[in-house]
Amino acid sequence: MTRFEDQRTTVYKVDPEHPEDATLPTLRTEELLLNMGPQHPSTHGVLKVILELEGERLVKSTPVMGFLHRGVEKLAEEGTYHQFIPHTDRLDYVCAMYNNFAYCRAVEKLMNITVPDRAEYLRTIVAEIQRIIGHQFWLGTQALDIGAMTVFFYCFRDREILLDWFDELCGARLTTSWYRIGGVERDFTPSLFAKLKQFLDYFPPKIDEYVIFLEKNRIWLARTKGVAVISAEDALSFGLSGPTLRGSGVDYDLRKYEPYSAYPKCEFSVPVGKNGDTYDRYWIRVQELYESVKIIRQCLEQIQDGPIMADVPSVTLPPKERVFTNLESMIQQFKLFSQGFNAPPGEIYCGTEAHKGELGFYIVSTGGGKPYRLKIRAPSFIHMGAFDHMSKGYMIADAVTIFGTYDIVMGECDR
Amino acid sequence: MNQLAQRIEETFPGASTKVTEWRGDLAVTVKREALHDIGKFLRDDPAMRFDYIVHVSSVDWPDDEERFEVVYEVYSIRTRQRIRLKTRVPESDCIVDSLTDIWKGADFMEREVYDMMGIRFRNHPDLRRILMPDEYEEGYPLRKDFPLRGKGWRDTFEFLDEPAR
Numbered sequence: 001m002t003r004f005e006d007q008r009t010t011v012y013k014v015d016p017e018h019p020e021d022a023t024l025p026t027l028r029t030e031e032l033l034l035n036m037g038p039q040h041p042s043t044h045g046v047l048k049v050i051l052e053l054e055g056e057r058l059v060k061s062t063p064v065m066g067f068l069h070r071g072v073e074k075l076a077e078e079g080t081y082h083q084f085i086p087h088t089d090r091l092d093y094v095c096a097m098y099n100n101f102a103y104c105r106a107v108e109k110l111m112n113i114t115v116p117d118r119a120e121y122l123r124t125i126v127a128e129i130q131r132i133i134g135h136q137f138w139l140g141t142q143a144l145d146i147g148a149m150t151v152f153f154y155c156f157r158d159r160e161i162l163l164d165w166f167d168e169l170c171g172a173r174l175t176t177s178w179y180r181i182g183g184v185e186r187d188f189t190p191s192l193f194a195k196l197k198q199f200l201d202y203f204p205p206k207i208d209e210y211v212i213f214l215e216k217n218r219i220w221l222a223r224t225k226g227v228a229v230i231s232a233e234d235a236l237s238f239g240l241s242g243p244t245l246r247g248s249g250v251d252y253d254l255r256k257y258e259p260y261s262a263y264p265k266c267e268f269s270v271p272v273g274k275n276g277d278t279y280d281r282y283w284i285r286v287q288e289l290y291e292s293v294k295i296i297r298q299c300l301e302q303i304q305d306g307p308i309m310a311d312v313p314s315v316t317l318p319p320k321e322r323v324f325t326n327l328e329s330m331i332q333q334f335k336l337f338s339q340g341f342n343a344p345p346g347e348i349y350c351g352t353e354a355h356k357g358e359l360g361f362y363i364v365s366t367g368g369g370k371p372y373r374l375k376i377r378a379p380s381f382i383h384m385g386a387f388d389h390m391s392k393g394y395m396i397a398d399a400v401t402i403f404g405t406y407d408i409v410m411g412e413c414d415r
Numbered sequence: 416m417n418q419l420a421q422r423i424e425e426t427f428p429g430a431s432t433k434v435t436e437w438r439g440d441l442a443v444t445v446k447r448e449a450l451h452d453i454g455k456f457l458r459d460d461p462a463m464r465f466d467y468i469v470h471v472s473s474v475d476w477p478d479d480e481e482r483f484e485v486v487y488e489v490y491s492i493r494t495r496q497r498i499r500l501k502t503r504v505p506e507s508d509c510i511v512d513s514l515t516d517i518w519k520g521a522d523f524m525e526r527e528v529y530d531m532m533g534i535r536f537r538n539h540p541d542l543r544r545i546l547m548p549d550e551y552e553e554g555y556p557l558r559k560d561f562p563l564r565g566k567g568w569r570d571t572f573e574f575l576d577e578p579a580r
Contacts, residue, residue, distance in 0.1 A: 239520030
């Protein structure tokens with residue numbers, strides 16, 4: 001970080017021995033306080049940051065959050081474990097599938113349930129599609145914020161294909177609620193498999209297309225290279241995760257560190273940056289798009305027929321068609337939704353590598369059907385903690401870049 | 416007993432009051448006075464290096480003598496281990512030493528705990544509410560005695576009669 005002196009500014013100095021020579025009135029300088037947000041288009045939601053400026057340089061920035069606070073953690077204490085799944089959609093509303101996944105995994109860890117193989121593959125495929133959607137959304141909006149508009153249209157064009165695919169899978173584009181505790185809600189149809197395969201052939205050349213727009217774009221390079229640099233040590237100390245941490249050269253990825261679902265059966269690499277700047281984080285996300293395609297391909301090859309829901313009648317839901325025809329299944333469904341299942345007393349933390357970073361759920365249970373305490377470790381919230389540190393000394397326009405580089409979503413940040 | 420918990424017990428005799436290992440998660444409850452030192456030890460000890468802070472959380476147990484529980488979860492990138500550090504505080508004196516100087520990320524996370532549960536942190540650089548408005552004075556939302564469905568004010572409003580159709 002260097003503070004540049006503006007060459008064009010003339011500095012008037014008064015000779016202390018001849019103060020009468022001073023013909024100019026004394027200039028007064030002070031730091032300027034600027035409110036950015038809550039209605040700023042690049043804050044990705046409703047976020048306000050109070051910027052203390054010295055000229056156009058940021059001296060201190062204080063994020064003011066909570067405009068979207070809905071008390072999700074409090075609501076969780078009042079409902080059963082199943083009833084909380086739709087609430088998780090609304091955390092990071094851009095990538096609902098991954099929130100469902102992280103939550104279901106946490107409850108499965110609490111209940112000690114093993115998910116059948118086919119369900120694990122389906123979960124991994126959908127999670128990676130969600131990662132692609134998340135990164136496309138990020139790339140489009142980040143480029144738009146910085147001033148490259150075309151990428152936005154290209155990213156959203158391809159994102160639309162996947163959202164339609166989600167629509168066909170579960171009837172919703174954004175708030176999906178497709179994951180269930182112990183498995184998934186429904187299997188893929190042959191048409192979904194076919195569309196997915198078609199997309200995998202279509203997509204990799206499109207990633208190259210996005211890159212072409214940005215790789216030689218001087219504005220993009222000038223505004224991302226060397227902006228918002230954070231060292232690996234600081235990034236860890238701040239608890240940053242996901243691409244934001246990997247940009248600084250730490251290969252912390254829960255898919256590799258604590259393998260879950262079908263990830264250990266797939267071969268993929270974790271891209272790691274060097275400089276810890278915005279450009280490296282962009283590069284990592286683009287590389288992750290290629291890796292996601294690779295993972296989905298392998299999953300499609302390896303997937304076998306089998307059940308899509310764990311068979312633990314006291315916890316998992318019966319298949320929908322049996323609920324309407326079979327008395328026991330109907331009673332099971334009714335009991336699970338009205339009373340919930342009996343969780344053992346204890347506490348667990350389970351982190352999942354969402355595309356923004358480590359999305360974790362800390363659940364305390366005292367027995368009974370409702371969580372006693374449920375804490376959401378939201379990457380967006382924790383990344384905002386480093387905002388002041390990362391923005392110090394940069395220009396006011398870089399504040400926008402820094403929001404973007406976290407891939408911040410306020411629904412998750414404020415919960 | 417877990418190796419890590421044993422090491423803490425050896426270095427700080429009598430500081431840890433309870434060690435549990437459940438579903439692969441190690442949780443150590445320590446005395447409030449020792450929390451800061453143990454945190455520093457966990458981060459700086461060359462064999463462990465718990466350098467990554469995962470989350471700071473809090474739990475309310477209204478029936479217990481020491482009502483609140485503060486939970487720190489940290490991870491070691493080098494040894495790929497995680498540990499949950501817990502401490503208990505009574506309601507009459509709910510203040511804990513801040514670990515902001517050990518893990519910088521604790522700043523926002525502790526502010527959230529203060530905002531939601533009303534536990535204060537000694538030596539915290541900027542202990543203000545973070546998600547609730549600054550001037551909010553109706554208590555701490557995640558405490559168990561804070562009602563989910565409001566405090567009944569809604570029922571005190573006078574309703575106008577329905578206009579005749």
